[in-house]
Amino acid sequence: MMLLKTVQANGMIETIQPSTGRSNQLGDGNSLVTQDASGIQLIQASDAQAVGTLAAEHVAALLEEKPDASIVFPTGKTPLPMYKTLRHWPHLDWRQTRLFHLDEYVPPPQRPKVLPYETYEQYMRRELWDYIAGSKYFLGHYIHDFAAYEQEILKNDGPDLVILGIGNNGHIAFNEPGSSPDSLCRLIDLAPETIQANFGAEGMQRSGYPRQAVTLGMKTILAAKKILLLATGSGKQGITQQAFDPSTPPNLNCPASWLKQHSNLVVLTDFALCF
Numbered sequence: 594m595m596l597l598k599t600v601q602a603n604g605m606i607e608t609i610q611p612s613t614g615r616s617n618q619l620g621d622g623n624s625l626v627t628q629d630a631s632g633i634q635l636i637q638a639s640d641a642q643a644v645g646t647l648a649a650e651h652v653a654a655l656l657e658e659k660p661d662a663s664i665v666f667p668t669g670k671t672p673l674p675m676y677k678t679l680r681h682w683p684h685l686d687w688r689q690t691r692l693f694h695l696d697e698y699v700p701p702p703q704r705p706k707v708l709p710y711e712t713y714e715q716y717m718r719r720e721l722w723d724y725i726a727g728s729k730y731f732l733g734h735y736i737h738d739f740a741a742y743e744q745e746i747l748k749n750d751g752p753d754l755v756i757l758g759i760g761n762n763g764h765i766a767f768n769e770p771g772s773s774p775d776s777l778c779r780l781i782d783l784a785p786e787t788i789q790a791n792f793g794a795e796g797m798q799r800s801g802y803p804r805q806a807v808t809l810g811m812k813t814i815l816a817a818k819k820i821l822l823l824a825t826g827s828g829k830q831g832i833t834q835q836a837f838d839p840s841t842p843p844n845l846n847c848p849a850s851w852l853k854q855h856s857n858l859v860v861l862t863d864f865a866l867c868f
């Protein structure tokens with residue numbers, strides 16, 4: 594059984610040993626600090642690659658336990674080390690797995706011949722899905738039938754695992770501030786800070802860059818049996834702290850804070866969180 598293995602536990606400090614022995618040697622002196630804030634498991638790894646390896650271990654453990662699991666994957670910079678790890682693990686059997694992703698850009702009405710950005714379908718193919726078997730569901734193919742995408746995800750008591758990043762403004766997928774915990778898969782206007790974060794000044798000023806996206810809603814994300822949230826880099830520390838601070842109730846201003854209501858949430862960071 595491929596599971597995260599606690600080889601030493603001393604109060605809040607655990608040393609985690611890699612169960613696969615492949616990839617980065619997490620057990621090689623990399624201490625992970627775990628805390629419990631309102632039932633959330635917070636794990637601090639040594640760096641972004643260690644976060645990616647740990648996340649990959651969670652995926653590997655699920656595939657061992659339930660080969661036909663449904664898994665929802667994120668895009669962005671944060672999960673790149675996880676994808677690099679997963680695509681170099683040929684022992685993983687994805688054949689029965691059902692693979693989804695969280696969101697997709699909607700090109701502007703005056704769509705240029707060649708998009709000046711990468712779609713999330715292209716991203717998922719490049720990072721993982723072109724390397725593995727499994728049934729792949731691209732949200733962009735369901736743009737006129739969001740309910741059908743959600744139904745696929747919810748089949749067989751899914752989703753088993755949803756993996757998330759967090760936006761600088763607390764968004765989850767493209768559930769921008771103002772998104773409620775009951776929100777469903779839908780078209781949404783991207784917040785200016787999201788356009789800035791993803792496309793920089795060029796994306797803000799030039800046409801051809803998306804102003805809208807489709808996103809899974811918080812309700813479907815919260816329906817997952819397990820949620821893994823990855824946050825790396827000091828730029829994400831403040832918003833992650835704000836989202837999971839147990840003294841602040843979940844609220845519309847920070848959609849990530851709705852995740853505190855989930856009973857099986859693991860937050861993996863490469864920075865400390867203080868509660």
Ligand code: PGA
Nearest residue numbers: 669670671672758759760
């Ligand atoms: P990032 O994006 O991983 O590129 O920082 C995360 C997000 O916006 O959800």
